[in-house]
Amino acid sequence: MDGLVTTLTIFVLAIYVGVEVIVKVPPTLHTPLMSGSNAISGITLVGAVLSAGVQHNTLTTVLGFVAVVFATINVVGGFMVTHRMLHMFRRKK
Amino acid sequence: MSGAIVNLAYLVASILFIVGLKGLGHPRTAVRGNLIGAVGMLLAVLITVTDQHIVSYQVMLAGVLVGSAAGALLSEKTPMTGMPQMVALLNGFGGGASTLVAGAALVEELGRGSELSRQFTIATAASALIGAVTFWGSLVAFAKLQEMMSGNAVVFRGQHVLNAAVALACVGLGLMVVASPEATWNYWLLVAVSSVLGVLTTIPIGGADMPVVISLLNSYSGLAGAATGFVLNNNMLIIAGALVGASGIILCQVMCRAMNRSLSNVLFGGLGAASFEKMSEDTVYAGKVKASSPEEVSMLLENARRVIVVPGYGMAVSQAQHALEALARLLEDRGTEVLYAIHPVAGRMPGHMNVLLAEADVPYDRMKDLDESNPLFPQTDVVIVIGANDVVNPVARTDPKSPIAGMPIMDVDKARVVVVIKRSLSSGFAGIPNPLFAADNTVMLFADGRKAVNDLVFALKEAR
16 A cells, blocks of 8 residues: 555656646647657556567557557657657757 | 665655746746756656665666657647647656556565555546546547547547546446455556546547647646556655646646637537537628738738738648748848737647747747737738638627627737638638638738748749
8 A cells, every 4th residue: 555655646746747847838839749748658568568579468469569660650750759849840040 | 875865865856846837937037947957857767767665677678768769759740739738648648658567566565475565446437537638638639630530529428427426437336346446457447447537538629729638638638647646655656746737727727718618618518519509601701701812922922021921721731831931031031020929729729839930940039929919010011810710700799699708819800901711611610601711901912821922932032
């Protein structure tokens, strides 16, 4: 039970940090913010990599493989497209 | 590697995510912020693969290669107009991955015969529910935005009852997963029913409300990640998921406020469904609409000191942004100030117009948001409304019964002259006529957006 309370604490505090940081993002950057934060939500990749690597049985390996593919698309696609967009926002001479 | 070192690395990654998101707060620091986030992700993955339980790297590497190739291809090939679809799809993949990881974790833990904690089972059920709703909801949003299916709201009788029943079934199945996790078919049944819920809850949402839905799905994808963090007892996942969850919810709020609607109204209401006596188009428009020509408008522009462009989704559809910036450069060479006023819900996702304009090399300091723009209109000579309709409809201020009543709009009617570039007098998503088109200081330029702007550029060059 103590463990749950600790993780819950971290979760709630992280939400507050998120709100504080994100409220300050100007509307101009809302699309890159969304794709960038989206890439971060691909963090599930960490769990997917473990499932695919531990290979407990065939089922978990297959699940892990598909999860790795999905999460990697999320992470790589997200960061790359954000980078592409943000480059266009660079101050033009 | 020892658990402490791994967890410390995860802490560093979490901090990098926060610093990275903070960097996204300003155009000058945003590129770096994004890279910092990516470094955090790389660190997190690299430290994870040192885990001693990993027996083989082949499957993992194959997955990473396939995913990277697909992700890179998507991110390079998608045009800027297609960003909403792309983000919808990415949201979906994130949510789907969370569901699969939680499922795999459940099977593994059961196979090892370990005692499952309440936290584990509840979080597993939550991952299944949120992840599957995110995945299928995002696919529907993608199909709508990509015009693979109609973008209109799909409504039918008994929809709310059906949705409520399916939602209840999800909760029931979730409780069964918690009560008897060893019956893994409960988990997959929950995933299946949640998938149905994801589809059912997204189809009734129409095109104009897409910015809200994408923001909400963005939030869900974060929450699904956080739920998976609870499953794996991984604080970094919880932190990253919570950050993204918060981000999506904030964007949701911004969008709802910009339409003066509540989130529940967007999700369950359906725009235009409420009974409301709308003015007939004839009484609003008859005899009062003045059509103009590119030559006339270019004369107006020649003498203007300040011109503000108000773009809407129509600008994106006709790909007029490059032509617009060419026009703006011409005017600036003559000493005219040209600004862009961007309503929060112009476009199909938050900030969509800004990205399209940035692609056309419009400097970001010339893009003004709603609050910055409205004080400027009374001192503006010419406003060019291109492909926008409801966000410039003065009815929002005047008629408390209209479906857009109270929605904050761009007060373009306060400018000296308003030029509306539009194909016809057809109404916007709200389905109501726009008295702005018939106002004394408004002229209409009936044409495709890009063609009209190109004609203006031509006429201005001729006049020199």
